[in-house]
Amino acid sequence: MNAILSIVFAIGLSVLMVGCASTPEQNARVDEARATYMAIEQDPNVARSGAAQLRKAKLELDRAQTLLDEGADANRVDHVAYLAKRHAEIAMQQGKRADLEQEISSAEERRKQLMLQMKSNEANQARREAEALRAEMAALKAEKTERGMVLTLGDVLFDLNKADLKASGKRTVERLADFMKQYPERRVRIEGYTDSTGAAAYNQELSERRARSVQSELLNQGITGNRIEVEGYGEAYPVATNDTGAGRQQNRRVEIVISDESGSIDTR
Amino acid sequence: MRPYLSPTRTLTCIALASLLVACAGPGPKPDSELQSAESSIKQAEASDARRFQPVLLNQAMNKVADARVLINQEQYKDARHMLQQAEVDAQLAGARAETEKARRAVAEINNNIENLRQQLNSSQQ
Numbered sequence A: 001m002n003a004i005l006s007i008v009f010a011i012g013l014s015v016l017m018v019g020c021a022s023t024p025e026q027n028a029r030v031d032e033a034r035a036t037y038m039a040i041e042q043d044p045n046v047a048r049s050g051a052a053q054l055r056k057a058k059l060e061l062d063r064a065q066t067l068l069d070e071g072a073d074a075n076r077v078d079h080v081a082y083l084a085k086r087h088a089e090i091a092m093q094q095g096k097r098a099d100l101e102q103e104i105s106s107a108e109e110r111r112k113q114l115m116l117q118m119k120s121n122e123a124n125q126a127r128r129e130a131e132a133l134r135a136e137m138a139a140l141k142a143e144k145t146e147r148g149m150v151l152t153l154g155d156v157l158f159d160l161n162k163a164d165l166k167a168s169g170k171r172t173v174e175r176l177a178d179f180m181k182q183y184p185e186r187r188v189r190i191e192g193y194t195d196s197t198g199a200a201a202y203n204q205e206l207s208e209r210r211a212r213s214v215q216s217e218l219l220n221q222g223i224t225g226n227r228i229e230v231e232g233y234g235e236a237y238p239v240a241t242n243d244t245g246a247g248r249q250q251n252r253r254v255e256i257v258i259s260d261e262s263g264s265i266d267t268r
Numbered sequence B: 001m002r003p004y005l006s007p008t009r010t011l012t013c014i015a016l017a018s019l020l021v022a023c024a025g026p027g028p029k030p031d032s033e034l035q036s037a038e039s040s041i042k043q044a045e046a047s048d049a050r051r052f053q054p055v056l057l058n059q060a061m062n063k064v065a066d067a068r069v070l071i072n073q074e075q076y077k078d079a080r081h082m083l084q085q086a087e088v089d090a091q092l093a094g095a096r097a098e099t100e101k102a103r104r105a106v107a108e109i110n111n112n113i114e115n116l117r118q119q120l121n122s123s124q125q
Helices: A002-021 A028-041 A044-049 A051-069 A074-139 A167-182 A200-220 A245-251 B007-024 B031-046 B054-072 B076-124
Strands: A143-145 A148-154 A188-193 A228-232 A253-258
Touching: A028 A051, A028 A074, A044 A051, A044 A074, A051 A074, A074 A167, A074 B076, A148 A167, A167 A200, A188 A200, A200 A228, A200 A253, B031 B054, B031 B076, B054 B076
Parallel strands: A188 A228
Antiparallel strands: A143 A148, A148 A253, A188 A253
C-alpha cells in the first residue's frame, strides 16, 4: 500500500517538475505581439517619440506571457496580447511620424535655400535686363531727359524740305523697331519739329509729315499702331537758336520719346 | 454548543469565497474605460482618422457600441475588455492618420522643391 502511494507521489512530482521546466507556453497572439514589439524595440525614432507606448507594449506583453504561463483563460491571454500588439503598433506609427516630421523640417530648410537662391537669381536677372536695356538705349543713341529716354532723328536723316526718310534714317528706325520688339511693353511718341524759316502753317504740316513718315516706317517694321503716338509741333520748342544755320539744323528734327515699362509717356 | 470552527475550515471558506467572487463577479461598471475609449475616438477623429483610417476607426466605434450593450446586460468584464480594445484601436487609427498626413506633407514639399529647382534651372539657361 505504502509502495503504491510513493509511486503515485513520485509520478505527481515528476509531472510537476516537467511542468515547471518546460519552455514557456506558446500562443499565436502573444507571438504576434512579441514580433511586433521586437521589430521596433531598437528603433531610435520609436525610442525618441514613442517611448510611452513602447513601454505599455512591453508591460502588456509581459502580462500576457505571465497569464499564459499561469495557464489563464485563452480569451484573457488573447485580449492582453491584443493590447500589447496595438501599443507596439502605435509606438511604431509615432516613430514613423517623427521621422517624417524631421524630413519635413529639413526639406523646408532646403526649400528656403532654393527660394533665396531664386530671389537672388531674379535680382541678377533684373540687373542684367536693365543693363541690356541701357546698352540698347545707348546703341540707339537715346538720351535721358526729364521726359524719359529720347531718340533724336536729325535733319540729315530726311530729304531736304521733305518728309521722306533717307536710308540712314530708315536704319535708325529699324533699330528702334528691333528695340520695341524686344521690349513689347514700351511705346513711343513721335514728335516732329522744324526751324522758324518759312510759314508757320507749312512748318506745322512738315513737322507732322516727318513724324508720320517715321510712324509708317515703324508700322512697316511690324510695330502695331497702338504703340505709336504722333504729334507735329512745327516751330515750337526749338532746341537751339534759329539765327544761325547750325542752330536751325538742330531745330529741324524728329524726337522719339520712349515710354517707361508701363507704356506711359509724358506729353508736352 | 460552540460551532465547529477550525482555522483550516475558515481559511478554506474565505479562499473559496474569494475565488467565486473573482470568477463570477462582474466587477465594477467600466465607466472610466468607456470615457477613455470615447475620448480616444474623438482624438482620432481630430487627427482625420475618418478620412485616412475609416475601417479601423469604425472598428473602434463598433467595439464601444458592443460594450454599451454588454454594460446594459451587466457583463462588465467583457465590456471592459471591449472598451480597452476600442481605445487602442482608436489610438492606432489616429496615429496612422497622423503618419499619413506627414507622408503627404513630405511629398508635397518635395514636389514643391522639385518645381523650384526646375524654375531655377530654366531661368539659368
